[in-house]
Amino acid sequence: QKEVEQDPGPLSVPEGAIVSLNCTYSNSAFQYFMWYRQYSRKGPELLMYTYSSGNKEDGRFTAQVDKSSKYISLFIRDSQPSDSATYLCAMSKGAQKLVFGQGTRLTINP
Amino acid sequence: GAGVSQSPSNKVTEKGKDVELRCDPISGHTALYWYRQRLGQGLEFLIYFQGNSAPDKSGLPSDRFSAERTGESVSTLTIQRTQQEDSAVYLCASSLKGSGVIEQYFGPGTRLTVT
Numbered sequence: 001q002k003e004v005e006q007d008p009g010p011l012s013v014p015e016g017a018i019v020s021l022n023c024t025y026s027n028s029a030f031q032y033f034m035w036y037r038q039y040s041r042k043g044p045e046l047l048m049y050t051y052s053s054g055n056k057e058d059g060r061f062t063a064q065v066d067k068s069s070k071y072i073s074l075f076i077r078d079s080q081p082s083d084s085a086t087y088l089c090a091m092s093k094g095a096q097k098l099v100f101g102q103g104t105r106l107t108i109n110p
Numbered sequence: 111g112a113g114v115s116q117s118p119s120n121k122v123t124e125k126g127k128d129v130e131l132r133c134d135p136i137s138g139h140t141a142l143y144w145y146r147q148r149l150g151q152g153l154e155f156l157i158y159f160q161g162n163s164a165p166d167k168s169g170l171p172s173d174r175f176s177a178e179r180t181g182e183s184v185s186t187l188t189i190q191r192t193q194q195e196d197s198a199v200y201l202c203a204s205s206l207k208g209s210g211v212i213e214q215y216f217g218p219g220t221r222l223t224v225t
Contacts, residue, residue: 088152097169098143
C-alpha cells in the first residue's frame, strides 16, 4: 500500500463548477500537507500548505485536513479553464522529504 | 528573478550509457532536492542536499544513481549504465534553509528517455 493515495482521474467539469480533489494517507506522523499544481511539461508549483489539521482558504482555493480520518481535500470554487492542470497532494513528517500522491488530472471545460 | 533551471530539458540515451543531469537552484537557496516522476505518477524523492552535504539519500533507487553538489549551488545527478526503467522526468527543487519542506521551488525537469 502506498503511503499517499490519490485518484488519478481524469476529472472533467464545466467552467464555474466546484471541484473537490482528495488524498488519503496511512502515516499518522505526517504534519505538513501541501497541494501542488503542475501544468503540462512544467515543474509543480505550490498552491497551498497546511500544518496539522484544519482549513485554509486562499481566494478560490480551500484546503482541508482531517488527521483523524487521514484525509485531505482541495476545493476549487468558480473553476476556470486556466485551472486545468494536474493537482498533486504532498505530505511530510517535518523532515525535508515530501511524499507525493499520484496526481489528479483536471480539465475545466469552457 | 530567475527560478530553478535544469539542463538538458530532454535527453535520449541508449541503454547502458551514463547520463548527467544538471540543476541550478535559486540563488541563496541552501537546500536542494531531486525527485523522479514516472509517466502518470507522482514524484518520488531521490536525495536532499543541505549545502554541499546530503543528509538524506534514502530515495536513490540503486548504486547506479549518485548526486553531488558543489559550492552550495549547482547539483549534478548521475545515472550510470542506464536502464529502460530509468526513463522518467527528473525534477530538481530548491528552498531556503528556514522554509525547508514547505516552500520548495521546482525546475521544469529533464525528460530522460532510455532506448
